[in-house]
Amino acid sequence: MSTTRQKILEVTGELFARQGYAGTGMNQIVAEGGAALGSIYHFFPGGKAQLCAESIRRSGELYLTLIDDIIGGAENIDEGVRDFFLGAGEHLVRTNYADACPIATIALEVASTDEELRQATAEAFGSWVSAAARHLQRGGVPAAEAAQLATFALAALEGAFILCRASQSTEAIESVATHVQRAVQDAVARVDRSKGRGTGPIPGRSSRGVQADA
Amino acid sequence: MSTTRQKILEVTGELFARQGYAGTGMNQIVAEGGAALGSIYHFFPGGKAQLCAESIRRSGELYLTLIDDIIGGAENIDEGVRDFFLGAGEHLVRTNYADACPIATIALEVASTDEELRQATAEAFGSWVSAAARHLQRGGVPAAEAAQLATFALAALEGAFILCRASQSTEAIESVATHVQRAVQDAVARVDRSKGRGTGPIPGRSSRGVQADA
DNA sequence: GTCTATAAACCGATAGAC
DNA sequence: GTCTATCGGTTTATAGAC
Secondary structure (H helix, E strand, C coil): CCHHHHHHHHHHHHHHHHHCCCCCCHHHHHHCCCCCHHHHHHHCCCHHHHHHHHHHHHHHHHHHHHHHHHHHHCCCHHHHHHHHHHHHHHHHHHCCCCCCCCCHHHHHHHCCCCHHHHHHHHHHHHHHHHHHHHHHHHCCCCHHHHHHHHHHHHHHHHHHHHHHHHHCCCHHHHHHHHHHHHHHHHHHHHHHHHCCCCCCCCCCCCCCCCCCCC | CCHHHHHHHHHHHHHHHHHCCCCCCHHHHHHCCCCCHHHHHHHCCCHHHHHHHHHHHHHHHHHHHHHHHHHHHCCCHHHHHHHHHHHHHHHHHHCCCCCCCCCHHHHHHHCCCCHHHHHHHHHHHHHHHHHHHHHHHHCCCCHHHHHHHHHHHHHHHHHHHHHHHHHCCCHHHHHHHHHHHHHHHHHHHHHHHHCCCCCCCCCCCCCCCCCCCC
8 A cells, every 4th residue: 555665665675685684774775765764664663674574575576577477478488588588687787787686695694594584585486486487387398397497597597696796797697598598498309309299400409509699 | 824814714704604794793703713803903904894805715715626626536527516516515404504605695795885895706706617617628628618618507506505595405406416417418428429439328318317316 | 654863782993901 | 913992883773753
């Protein structure tokens, strides 16, 4: 209902994503135009921890719809995967390597220090993996393999975000995109072949034919 | 020379790795038995920032030798890669998912807030990628492909660390290990085949035959 | 619901005795 | 070189007027 609550979560999510949990102060959230300090504690009586927990959940849901929109909007999965990685790379450049994963920094900070926040990050990551796995299954990949492949893809993306932000270069996400796309194509091709379909020149998995990003 | 300086860096490295830069206080470093507060400022007059910078460099060198020891100590690269990921997974469990990458948390925290520390993390990551690429080349992978593959492998490892710490499960690192090992085997096989060697049943890249972790 | 003033605790950093 | 006491500033969180 109230727009103030929403605005607080927006500003909080952005700051936590860029500077982390411990590195962002309540006064900075206030200064960034979120709301007055009193309003923050009015809507989030649990203080900074509650604010962070709800911010993690909100970011989790937003990124989930991003995954669904981009991958679900593509013609097939490996094209969707490529779109997602390319889009993430462009967004990195556009924001000067500030905006990558909305919860990764928090996740590492709280993993060994705050059990409740740790679980919140785990649930968000889990929902993204599930979504990606669902799209892979839609593309014909068996459930068990889809889950493993989705976990791998998210891990590769998260790691690429770290390396890209540190080096201020898109090199890592391009390398990762190539390899993840290859893994997805392999999984799909394996299914197609076992079903006897001939979707293309499968045998031998050519060393090239994936698309060269760099 | 002085053992105190070393001890300070040890304690600092551990705390920064587990709780991050902003989340770790100087007094906590003192409390953890590193040294007296005055001693810290005696050896690191630049304060917390200098302490962090040197800690990043030290962690970078230590992890570099770990990479060289484990991968270099294996009979071939893809076995070395498997050893490294398996070892990392076991270490995660042994430390209750506290010890993963020594600088990842710091890297995300400072990427958009502290230019000097950001560069320090970038150099550490770069040295690890170079080392891994060197081992891949030793295994016959062409230089350009080795660099890309090494970047991908490190990114996948880093991302797996995030997901494993968040979920308190080794599932992610196992999934990632399987796929990274597969990519390495592919790269090696491609070279062997182009050289006309017959190292095994290459054509068609069997859908199984990598080793099932989970 | 929103705001300001402020409390209480803690932060990084310094001074100076030893 | 090592230690303790402490400064000045900032932190999270609260109180209370509006």
